[in-house]
Amino acid sequence: MNALILLVIGLAMFAAGYLLYSRFLGRRVFQLNASFRTPAHELSDGVDYVPTNKYVLWGHHFTSVAGAAPIVGPAVAVIWGWLPAFLWVTLGTVFFAGMHDLGALWASQRNKGRSMGSLAARYIGRRGSALFLVVIFLLLLMVNTAFAVVIKDLLINTPSAVIPAWGAIPVALLVGVAVYRLRWNLVVVTVLGVAALYALILLGDAVPIVLPETILGVSPATFWIVALFLYAGIASLLPVWVLLQPRDYINGVQLFIGLGVLFLGVLIAGPTLVAPAINTALPEGTPSLVPLLFVTIACGAISGFHGMVASGTSSKQLDKEPDARFVGYFGAVGEGMLALGSIIAATAGFQTLAQWEEIYHAFNQGGVAAFVAGGGNIINAGLGIPASLSATILATMAVLFAATTMDTGVRLQRFVVQEAFESAGIKLNKLVATVIVLVVAVSLTFSQGLDGSGGLTIWPLFGTTNQLLASLTLIIVSVILIRKRRNVWVSLIPLAFVFVMSFSAALVQVGTFVSTGNWLLLVLDVVIILASVWVAIEGVTAMVKARNEPQEPDDADLLDHVATANVRTARRE
Template sequence: MNSLVLAVIGIAMVLTGYALYSKHLATRVYKLSPTAPTPAHEMADGVDYVPTNKYVLWGHHFTSVAGAAPIVGPAIAVIWGWLPAFLWVTIGTVFFAGMHDLGALWASVRNRGQSIGTLSGRYIGARGRNLFLVVVFLLLLMVNAAFAVVISGLLVSTPTSVIPVWGAIVVALLVGQAIYRGRLNLPAVSVIGVLALYGLILVGDRVPVVLPDSVLGLSPAAFWVLVLFLYAGVASLLPVWMLLQPRDYINGLQLFIGLGILYAAVAIASPSIVAPAVNTAVPEGTPSIVPLLFVTIACGAISGFHGMVSSGTSSKQLDRETDARFVGYFGAVGEGMLALGAIIAATAGYRTLADWEAVYSAFGQGGVAAFVEGGSTIVNTGLGIPPSLSATILATMAVLFAATTMDTGVRLQRFVVQEVADLVGRRVGKGVATLVVLVVGMGLAFGAGADGSGGMLIWPLFGTTNQLLAGLTLSIVAVILMRKRRPVLPVLVPLVFVLVMSVFAAVVQVGTFYSTGNWLLLGLDLVIIVAALWVVVEAGVAMSRARTGPVETDEDDRRVPAADTTER
């Protein structure tokens, strides 16, 4: 199979989905209105609620949702063959992820920017909200702790990425000042910012930063984990226009250019895919493709984390409600294209099937390393960019994706801490909530070992937890649509499919954890399953009531009390 054919078919599918299906969702299902007031204007505070240009906001949303997962998941899942991964990514992007992300963004905007956790209280009930928050908190803990490990690993294994990764923060701060303080022309600032980032990549390729074996008594990997948490904590407290927005926007442009480089190399080199379409000779111990494929590839097909970003930060910055189609659905399209690129890099970036099989010798192999290795080979062959620089470009792209997700993840987890505090009658400020998040995250990271890799301890639960959350988010969107007597089938079909596959996968994992004696993961998995199923039952009851209850109008959306918001 020629990788160029796969790339053309995949890109055509997701772009057609944006052109046609997202328009249907925007006009017939969610009925986006250009005149509907948005929380960014109604509750503008210059910190979290900031009306934002849709292209800048798309950059924030895209890079926040597209962390390392759309690279890791597909680059692992190709162990079952490239065809199942390709189909799940393309079909999932069009009919699952885009609809989910746009729906969560719309639901939050229509409810004064409330998080999906808070919305569960209004539309499902208090019990459902409390259990929902348990799932949300655990998922954010997994994302923040594990992504810190992924990023630190890349900074150690690819020292040429250190300068561009940290230099991107300085560029972002300057871009934020130029756009919001200097009121400078956005296209001009964008060009200068991107050139600065690629200039840093060239510098980094020539000046690799290799840490000594011990830094402040920590290994290089542990040191980077510590620095990443401290940075994310500070970033989560700054106004979104100062760092979060411009960093994500410039990164989004740079990352799209990086994808362009990869796809251009595929177009020129047209490497053959050496991996089988369907792998019938998987290594011993590889789990069944059903249901594991559908939780191994989460981001890139559908991801519950996206709902938290849509309702946590993006909804508070939406300038016009109609911008939600571009920000939410096209953000999912960008991630689908990244996942497709990961599939191609991990299957066409090797010379022979034997070389590929040597990498995929066991389930869980591949991931970011396969993406960087295979992708750099394709870029070198197609565009003639030296292998070291090719690897630096792709490694920097992967790190920046993961880092922007971690930035947003810490901010979102801070919102959850404040939300939980409200439930018990306490009011917690930003600083204290952020400190709680950092203590819990670093406690997990360093509690299981001095190298800071403890974040990977509960990572095996990420896929199932993430997909369960996606199903729960869709259940809330379905209740809202039913109350408004809107078409609900586009939500119900993905809702049922995702819930069945994720619960199935969670039950399979229970057996695995029990047989291996992993009691911590077994206990957490059971808690997640019980909480998710309970919310599903509550949601089912809420749907039944919604079908027979009074019709909810758009005016009812405006009556949501401001006190329920999680931002302070």
């Protein structure tokens, strides 16, 4: 089948989801109100709480939640065939991810920008909140350590990506100054910023940077990992407008252009999907499609990490409440489009089925390498762009996605550490909290050698942990909707499906870890399972209790009541 058919159907489903379903969610379920004073205005501090243009905030949210996962997951999952991956990405994005991301963003900004861990304490209970924080901390640790290794490998294997990857930092700093201090027009700044990034890509392709065997007394792998953690630590402490927002925004625009280039290559070249729709000749040792598909593709269909970003940083920057629909739901759509591009690149970017099978000779093959190679072939065939430059464009996309997720992840993990200490009655300085985060992450990354292989030690738990966290986030959203007597089925259905699949996958992994004697992962998996079950029980109890309690005042009515009261007070005075 021609890959263009898959592309058109996928994009049409995403467009219908945003134009129709997200509008229904915004108007009927969450009742987004432009009169509501968001935390960005109420608690504005110029550091974390900063009212932000919705397009800039979308760029931050989209690139932070995307990372490398929507590339890796789909490019691995096509081993079961392109059809199951395509259906989960499209339907999951429209009905699951969009609702989850928008719901988490709405719930947080309605509660002064509090994180999901903090909201768990209010809506589920303190015990559930403590266990929620454990799951969140482990998930963020997986993301930060694994993405450091992924970026390191890309910088070493694709040296042409070094200059654009690091050059994006000064470009972002200049964009931040231009937008927030010089007050330049956003369109002008966007054009100049994107032009600078693509100039860096051309420069990187012409001047690849290959580090010597030893640099500052360490190997290139060690050097890159240390540099990445130092950068992420510094970036997490700076005010969001200085680096986080402008970097993510420009990256988001540039990465959307990169996706456009890939999709244009598909339009012109019309490559054939050489992989089977349903793969009946699976390599030996490949796990069953159900439930593993639904945790292999997490980001790109639904992801608990999105709830952390939505409630950790994005909710603190929302200028107007209706912007949540564009930032939250369309952010999920952007990631779904990236996952769709990954599926096409990994199944139509090869000449023959035999070539594809050489890559997918075992489970967990493919990934970023298949995306870069296959996507580069499609761009080269469709647009005539040299293969080396095509690979540089896609590798830079992957690096920038992963790097923006990593610096946001370190900031979020700092919030989690501070919340954990505050629950124990200790107020922790953000610098000290960041040092704790970096020490733990760096220690795990180098725990098995200076090549950073330890960074992937607990990564096998990411899919199940991430999806369990998504279901726990949906529990909080469901409790709030029940208390307000809103339509709760829009969250309960995704909640039930994701929890059953991810919990089943976690149980499957218990057997795998026992059979392979991987006791560390076994212990962590059991901890995550027990914590998730406990939070789920507390959540169901909270839902039943909420149904039996008096209805919370409707937000719109409450705002009207406050406005009327203010007018009456003013008249009396």
